[in-house]
Amino acid sequence: xxxxxxPISMDSYEGQEVNITCSHNNIATNDYITWYQQFPSxxxxxxxxxxxxxxxxxxxxxxxxxxxKSSTLSLPRVSLSDTAVxxxxxxxxxxxxxxxxxxxxxxxxxxxx
Amino acid sequence: GAVVxxxxxxxxxxxxxxxxxECRSLDFQATTMFWYRQFPKKSLMLMATSNEGSKATYxxxxxxxxxxxxxxxxxLSTLTVTSAHPEDSSFYICxxxxxxxxxNTIYFGEGSWLTVV
Numbered sequence: 677x678x679x680x681x682x683p684i685s686m687d688s689y690e691g692q693e694v695n696i697t698c699s700h701n702n703i704a705t706n707d708y709i710t711w712y713q714q715f716p717s718x719x720x721x722x723x724x725x726x727x728x729x730x731x732x733x734x735x736x737x738x739x740x741x742x743x744x745k746s747s748t749l750s751l752p753r754v755s756l757s758d759t760a761v762x763x764x765x766x767x768x769x770x771x772x773x774x775x776x777x778x779x780x781x782x783x784x785x786x787x788x789x
Numbered sequence: 790g791a792v793v794x795x796x797x798x799x800x801x802x803x804x805x806x807x808x809x810x811e812c813r814s815l816d817f818q819a820t821t822m823f824w825y826r827q828f829p830k831k832s833l834m835l836m837a838t839s840n841e842g843s844k845a846t847y848x849x850x851x852x853x854x855x856x857x858x859x860x861x862x863x864x865l866s867t868l869t870v871t872s873a874h875p876e877d878s879s880f881y882i883c884x885x886x887x888x889x890x891x892x893n894t895i896y897f898g899e900g901s902w903l904t905v906v
Contacts, residue, residue, distance in 0.1 A: 708891075708892035710894060717880065717902065719883075722896060722897075727892070763832070763833075777823075
């Protein structure tokens with residue numbers, strides 16, 4: 677079970693790039709790294725997923741070093757609407773169980789004007 | 790991305806009654822769905838794994854007779870909170886994965902607020 681560790685909170689200003697790092701020292705060979713965004717009273721929303729190196733989509737980039745023991749979510753030019761909790765999940769689903777996809781505490785990102 | 794829908798988004802029920810929350814996969818067939826519970830300002834806690842056509846698998850500490858889960862079709866799972874008490878008030882979220890998708894990504898519903906009075 678790959679436990680994840682993230683900063684509890686981060687503050688940023690509008691227009692800045694934000695990098696949130698997640699540690700997952702016990703990641704297994706078959707594990708993927710997935711990041712979700714959650715607004716209050718809403719279900720988590722998929723942001724990005726990666727296995728190694730760098731992944732980029734229209735909203736974020738995900739950097740994964742060679743040892744895969746950590747990952748960094750990068751949000752370019754954040755806006756007030758990016759204020760949310762960000763979760764890093766590590767694992768996969770085997771035998772139909774989500775037991776490996778355990779949520780950590782998440783990072784509360786607050787974007788200030 | 791995949792769409793998972795929950796209904797109702799908010800429900801209020803009286804103590805002692807039962808309430809059902811539905812979770813549907815709208816554009817894919819989900820052989821497995823997952824139910825989470827979340828208290829205010831806390832992280833999500835996995836309650837159970839719902840498997841189509843078979844019994845759900847409950848996490849340790851979750852009362853299976855209280856939180857009844859049924860996964861009768863490939864697109865629908867239901868969570869029934871039986872004999873509800875005020876301490877059952879919480880945000881319930883379901884999720885599902887697309888079979889065969891790389892990374893086994895799970896997609897979440899909008900969540901359902903349950904208030905027991």
